Amino acid sequence: MTTTTTATVTPPEETAPTGPRASWAAVLALAGFEARILLTRLPVLLAFAVYIGWTVWRTRTSYEGFPALQDADRATQTAPLLVGLAVLLSVNQAVLRARRYDTERHFAVLVLPPWRRTVAHLLSLVPAVLLVAVCVGGQFGWEALKPGALGNGSPGELLAGPLSVLLLGALGVLFARLFASAFAAAPLLLVVLLFFSLFTAMFQEGDATRWLMPVVDDYSIRTLPSELLGRPAAWHALYLAGLALSVALAAVLVSGEGAGARPGSGSVSGTGRALRGRFVGNRGVHAGFAGAVALTLLGAVMQTGGVPAETEKARTRYSTAPQELQQCVERDGTTYCAFPEWTSRADDWAEVVDRVNSLAGDAVQDRSLVVRQRVEARYGLTTDAAMDPLTAPNQVSVGTMWGGNRVPEFAVAVAGVLVTGKEAVAGTLCDGRLVTVMWLALAGGSDPMSDLRDIRVDDSTSGSAVVVSQTEPLSMTAAHTELVRELLDRPREEIGAKVTAHWAELTTPEVTTDRTAQLLGLDAPEEADECQE
Template identity: 90%
Template sequence: MTTTTTATVTPPAATAAAGPRASWAAVLALAGFEARRLLTRLPVLLAFAVYVGWTVWRTRTSFAGFPALQDADRATQAAPLLVGLAVLLSVNQAMLRSRRYDTERHFAVLVLPPWRRTVAHLLSLVPTALLVAVCVGGQFGWEALKPGAVGNGSPGELLVGPLSVLLLGALGVLLARLFTSAFAAPLLLVVLLFFSLFAAVPQDGDATRWLMPVVGEYGTRTLPSELLGRPAAWHALYLAGFALSAALAAVLLSGEGAGSGSRSGMGRVFRGRFVGNLGVHAGLAGAVALTLLGAVMQTGGVPAQTEKARTRYSTAPQDLQKCVERDGTSYCAFPEWTPRTDDWAEVVDRVSSLAGDAVQDRPLVVRQRVEARYGLTGDAAMAPLTDPNQVSVGTTWGGNRVPEFAVAVAGVLVTGKEAEVGAMCDGRLVTVMWLALAGGSAPMSDLRDIRLDDSTSGSAIVVSETEPLSMTAAHTELVRELLDRPREEIGAKVTANWAELTTPKVTTDRTAHLLGLDAPEEADECLT
């Protein structure tokens, strides 16, 4: 008799399908893992080290300690591009890691389809961009806390650095979905570097320059924030839309909308695929629309009202300024620069104290001026003031600007009019230079700083906010000798002989005699 044994097979418990919450929790977990790996990749670490080191080293002495915040915000934009390029390379390599190690097929058993993994890599960019935002905020805050800071920064300008990092990172993810070769990202970096180094630099009037992540515009003068005419907010919108467009395009190329595991039945799977694709397509369309809106609005040129304001500031500054009086001298500044009048007054008092008794109490008008009609990159000189006892001062301060202003004050004290200072090429120039430099902490260094060739010998052009002065070799020789002698000694002779020292056409030899010096050996012929 044959006994038949029947085995009872107990079916395994049904594995619960991973729901949307479980899937998104896995996406966030993968995003956190990839974010940590991204921040510890060698290219990113090196980029951050260079970025932070350069920022700290530069910000210590930037703007000579007197920043205008409408310039300081733009100074935060270029350096983050280095981090962005490193992120582009690193996130691209992270996206292709499974292909390099031939583990792509193992992902088929996981709860994350390719499009969710792409989303995780995109989310991993956020901590890096936030870290760049912290660095940008720290750099700008450092500038704003300097005692000599004036002006107003722009949130749109400050967003450029972090948004550039997000954009380059999203392009790295998109590139991985377009090309599976590991050489695509390095090749793109080479192309970008070649383009930035050797391609023609767009000019100020070229609207296409705003299609670049960073549009730097710097000149020798600072403009009031009202006159910048930069579409900072529209440019930030353009970068944000561009980054979002690249991110959503990468998601679509990864097969977004493969269906939700929580749905059962062909109808629900099809509905999940269609709705998911529709949502991302709609999001991509919206992101492209934002990008185009920002691109079009930012390339519209300088608004007409800004052009009118630039002309008004340049031709009639007195209508826009607030004046304060100190010791008989009026200091008229644009609204953003009123805190700087104390610094101007210190220079005026120092120069006036060395002049003759006849002019020590002369009421001066120090008027701030700017030539804004040529935009941020314009460097046209301002015409000298023709009214008596008026002195021009610019919108920048610190460094060379201090002795330059001292020369302007001394020139008006000697000649009476700023318009006459530039044409002066006689012995009076020696008196002007001594008045301007003798009271400083480093007279010889100041002499070098205000000369176009950074020299302390021979003939040279003296830089000025208005018309430059021309020093002969004889003038330079006498000024050096005067600065080497005790200030009190020379000051007494200047006061005693003030009338003759300030007489038009007084010769350089006669000036030397009045100040107790030998006639100069150097040539006394002005530069033309």
């Protein structure tokens, strides 16, 4: 009888697969795969195309080439929400893919438990978020490189756009884990976004609860110095980061049984190690979730404290005593006083002042003007309160915005002070002097008729209209408009010689519109002079 001996071969200890290391490698591999799929989804591609196209189209001519960076950083926040919406819907569909195709049960034999697959989907959001960050940086950098750029941007403001995309993407993953049906989740997500929009629209600048929304884009009527904004941008960025992390960890926590478990053998000792690993993993995820919630609450509380008292005091000081904060330089007999962030703008102002002075000729050679920058900041970013005109002789107000119709608007202010001597008097003009003021302001421009249209509230070149101003607006009657149009059609040198020759009479308060027309070689206006009536 032959005896057969069977040998049992035990594999070396070092050849056993390392579960956790292999699992995290698989997580990263799955995250890379899902990230590529996410970036090539049609909604995401369309959203990025619209976002980038709109950004390029807008930034070419934004701020008339003279951006204040404390406004430009906020302008980067709203458009990324479109990308966030597309990412939210696409990642939601990606998480539910296995349920749609009934392949969820096959994942049970793979190395990745549900919670690790959730982590992979969350990591797949990173490339989209980074791409949005690149777009935000490109938009802001473009503004900063424009020759007329000034001011200071805020990193916290620039982070709002990318963090909003991260938050919306994490919400997409969370809702996919909470609701098994895509048809149930997608409408709910849209309702959430609609709620965000309506909730944001309900609140104004003074409402602290508006900072609970992803983006708080205060539309600034007037640009304020960066230290007067009073926006808790850094705390809001912390709030968004904490909220996104909280939502992401909540998605991991609700991903089902096996969260935190390490794959092991079927032995008792392996099961024990798995249970211990599961406990440690759960404890780590719960601790991380608690820390993220704490960060969210910290940011939420700190950002809703309102405008700091120091900022309120600074706003009042800038508004009522600007001369105490300004730096002054002299150009050709005219003094230009600007806030520290605007000192480089003096050359642009000087170009307009010199142009208006040259049209007045010798009559104003002995006139020394002071151009003083002013801002009304006491009522915050979103108000459009007019400033009181200066009462001191030969002083002209200039605002914090430049380019476009701000240039002829400033020219009108300069001409008004040259003709009347005081800004407070220029704002009350309703006689023949207004014709001289408007010609001095507009005749030196490259397109006087377009400038006339730009500085009138109704964008017209006929009839009566209100002329926009940093202080008191002027009122042009139909007779004034008729004469100004005729003067702008005549040769500049011809009218300039007559203005210089008759300067004394053209600038007297008693001069009528008809007399102004006679002195400048024009027929009396066909329209009745409402001021004389």
